[in-house]
Amino acid sequence: MTQIRTVIVDDEGRIRRGIERMVRSLGDEWEIVGVFSDGLEVYEAVINQSLSFDLLISDIRMPEMDGLTLNKKLKSQLSFLTIFISGFDDFEYLQTALRDGAVNYILKPIDKEQFQIQMDEVKQKIQMLYKEKQEWHRMQEKASQLEYTKQLQLLSQMTWNEEKDIAYLEWIRQFPSGCYQLIHISIDQIYSQTREFLPEDWNSWTQSIENIVEETVAGSIRVHQINSWWWRGSKLNYWILLQIQDKAYAPNFLTISREFAEKLRISIHKLTPVTVSVALGHEFNDLALFSDMKNELHSLLQFRMIQGGNQVFETDLFEGIKVQKSKGISSSILKFTEQVINSFAQGKRDDLLKALQGFFREIESLSSPVMINEAIHYLLIGIVNNWIENDGYSEDPNLLTDALNITKNAANFIQFKDRVKMWIVHVMEKMTDLKKEQHNPIQVAKEWIKNNLGDNISIKKIAQQVYMNPNYFCDYFKNQTGETILDYVTSARLEKARELLEKTDLKIYDISLSVGYQDTKYFSRLFKQWIGQTPSQFRNQFSKTSSDN
Known part of the structure; x- marks a missing residue:
C-alpha cells in the first residue's frame, strides 16, 4: 500500500516529539512529511511549498493559528483526515472540530495503546479512501477511452x-x-x-x-x-x-x-x-x-x-506558388499561359478564349500525358494564384482542389478542354463579382439561409454567397453576431418548424423535411433540446392554449 503521509503540529516540543515517536513505531506504512510548532507554519508550507498529506495530527490550542482555524482553511485546499489532540477542558472546541470534519480526537496525556487503536481506525479509513479514489480514476479513464474511441469514429466518418x-x-x-x-x-x-x-x-x-x-x-x-x-x-x-x-x-x-x-x-x-x-x-x-x-x-x-x-x-504554397518555367514546358506554351492569365486578370473574356485556343493547340501536340498534365497544372495554379492575389479575403482552399479534379476522368481531349475552359471562365466571372461592393455580408448570408432552409446547406455554400473563405466567414460571422453559423442555421430551422407547427396542419415528417432534416427522429430530438418539448407536445400545448383563449 502507498504510505500514509502524516503531518504533526503542536506548540509543545515534548508532546510533538512524543507523537512523532509513536507514529514511527506504527511501522513503514506511516510516513511523517512534516513536524511543526504552530498552525501558521503548516498553512504556509501548504501554500508556498505545495505540501500535501493524508493525515493531520494537530493540537487545538496554539499561538499564531489554532488547530480549528488551520483545519478549516486547509480543507478548502486539500483532502485529508484530522485527529485533534486536546485537554479535558476543550469540550466545546472538540464539538466544533467534529462538526468541521475531524475524524477523531485524543485526550492529553496521550495513552500509547489508545493512540495505536485510533491510528488503526484512521488507517482503515484512509485505505478505503485510496480504493475509492483509485476506482474513480479507473472509471474516469475508462469513460475517457470510450469517449476518445467515439470521437475517432466520428472523425473517421467525416474523413470519408x-x-x-x-x-x-x-x-x-x-x-x-x-x-x-x-x-x-x-x-x-x-x-x-x-x-x-x-x-x-x-x-x-x-x-x-x-x-x-x-x-x-x-x-x-x-x-x-x-x-x-x-x-x-x-x-x-x-x-x-x-x-x-x-x-x-x-x-x-x-x-x-x-x-x-x-x-x-x-x-x-x-x-x-x-x-x-x-x-x-x-x-x-x-x-x-x-x-x-x-x-x-x-x-x-x-x-x-x-x-x-x-x-x-x-498552406503557404497556395499564396506563394507562381507560374514558373519548367523543363517540360515549351516556351510557346508558357507564352500562351501568360496570355491566358493576363486576360483572366483583366476580365477580358474574348481575349481569354482566344489565348486558351492557342494554349490547347500547343498542348494537344504533346506526346506524353504527364507533360499535358504538367502544363495544365501550371495554368490552373497560375489562375488560382491570381485569384488569391485579387481576392479581398483569404484564399479559397477548395478552389485548387476543384481545378485539379477537372483534369480527371475526362473521356477525350475535347471534353478535357471544355472542362478547363468552363472552370476558368466561371472563376473569372466569380472574381468579377468579388469586386462588387458587399454592403452587409451577414445580412446576405442570413437571407440566403432563410430562403434555403429545406435545402442542403453547408458552410461552403453560405460563404460562397458573400464571396468569403469558409474559415474566414465562420470567424467573421461569430465575431459579428456572437453565435456560430451552426447555431444560427439550427435556430432558424427550428424557429421555422415552430411556426409551421403553430400555423399549419402539416405532419411532423413533412415539417422535418421542409426545414432540412431528413431524419424525423433526429429532428424531434433536436427540437426538444432547443424548445423544451417534442414537436407533438409543442403542437398539442399550442392547440390547447389557443382553444382556451
Whole structure:
C-alpha cells in the first residue's frame, strides 16, 4: 500500500516529539512529511511549498493559528483526515472540530495503546479512501477511452464523407473548443521499391508506420499538453487532428506542429522502405470547418505531382506558388499561359478564349500525358494564384482542389478542354463579382439561409454567397453576431418548424423535411433540446392554449 503521509503540529516540543515517536513505531506504512510548532507554519508550507498529506495530527490550542482555524482553511485546499489532540477542558472546541470534519480526537496525556487503536481506525479509513479514489480514476479513464474511441469514429466518418448539410455538424459538439490543426500523411507510391511487396510485407510496414505515428505523437505532441486524435484513412494514408485550449498559445502551436510533421516524415523514411508526404493545414477555431480543411490538405498533396514527394507541404504554397518555367514546358506554351492569365486578370473574356485556343493547340501536340498534365497544372495554379492575389479575403482552399479534379476522368481531349475552359471562365466571372461592393455580408448570408432552409446547406455554400473563405466567414460571422453559423442555421430551422407547427396542419415528417432534416427522429430530438418539448407536445400545448383563449 502507498504510505500514509502524516503531518504533526503542536506548540509543545515534548508532546510533538512524543507523537512523532509513536507514529514511527506504527511501522513503514506511516510516513511523517512534516513536524511543526504552530498552525501558521503548516498553512504556509501548504501554500508556498505545495505540501500535501493524508493525515493531520494537530493540537487545538496554539499561538499564531489554532488547530480549528488551520483545519478549516486547509480543507478548502486539500483532502485529508484530522485527529485533534486536546485537554479535558476543550469540550466545546472538540464539538466544533467534529462538526468541521475531524475524524477523531485524543485526550492529553496521550495513552500509547489508545493512540495505536485510533491510528488503526484512521488507517482503515484512509485505505478505503485510496480504493475509492483509485476506482474513480479507473472509471474516469475508462469513460475517457470510450469517449476518445467515439470521437475517432466520428472523425473517421467525416474523413470519408463528402460535403453534407450543416445539420450533420452536430457531431462537433462532442469535441472540446479551442484551436485546431489537421495533418494528412500519405505514403508516396514508389512502385519501383514497393511492387515486390507481398500482402504480409505491407501489413508489417503499415504496423511499423502506425507505431512511428503513435510514438511521435507521444513524444512531440502530448508532452506539450496538446490534445491529439490520429486514425487511418486508407491503406496508404493517415490523419492527425491536434487541438489546444489556449488560443494565446497558438503561435507556438504552429511551430510544434511543423516540427512534429517534419520529425514524422524523417522517421518513416529512416525506419521503413517507403517515404511519405505530409500536408500541414493552417489553424482553425471551428471544427465545423473540418471538411474544408480536409479538402485543403488533399489539394496540398497534389503539389507532390509537381515538386516530388517525401516533403512537408504547408498552406503557404497556395499564396506563394507562381507560374514558373519548367523543363517540360515549351516556351510557346508558357507564352500562351501568360496570355491566358493576363486576360483572366483583366476580365477580358474574348481575349481569354482566344489565348486558351492557342494554349490547347500547343498542348494537344504533346506526346506524353504527364507533360499535358504538367502544363495544365501550371495554368490552373497560375489562375488560382491570381485569384488569391485579387481576392479581398483569404484564399479559397477548395478552389485548387476543384481545378485539379477537372483534369480527371475526362473521356477525350475535347471534353478535357471544355472542362478547363468552363472552370476558368466561371472563376473569372466569380472574381468579377468579388469586386462588387458587399454592403452587409451577414445580412446576405442570413437571407440566403432563410430562403434555403429545406435545402442542403453547408458552410461552403453560405460563404460562397458573400464571396468569403469558409474559415474566414465562420470567424467573421461569430465575431459579428456572437453565435456560430451552426447555431444560427439550427435556430432558424427550428424557429421555422415552430411556426409551421403553430400555423399549419402539416405532419411532423413533412415539417422535418421542409426545414432540412431528413431524419424525423433526429429532428424531434433536436427540437426538444432547443424548445423544451417534442414537436407533438409543442403542437398539442399550442392547440390547447389557443382553444382556451
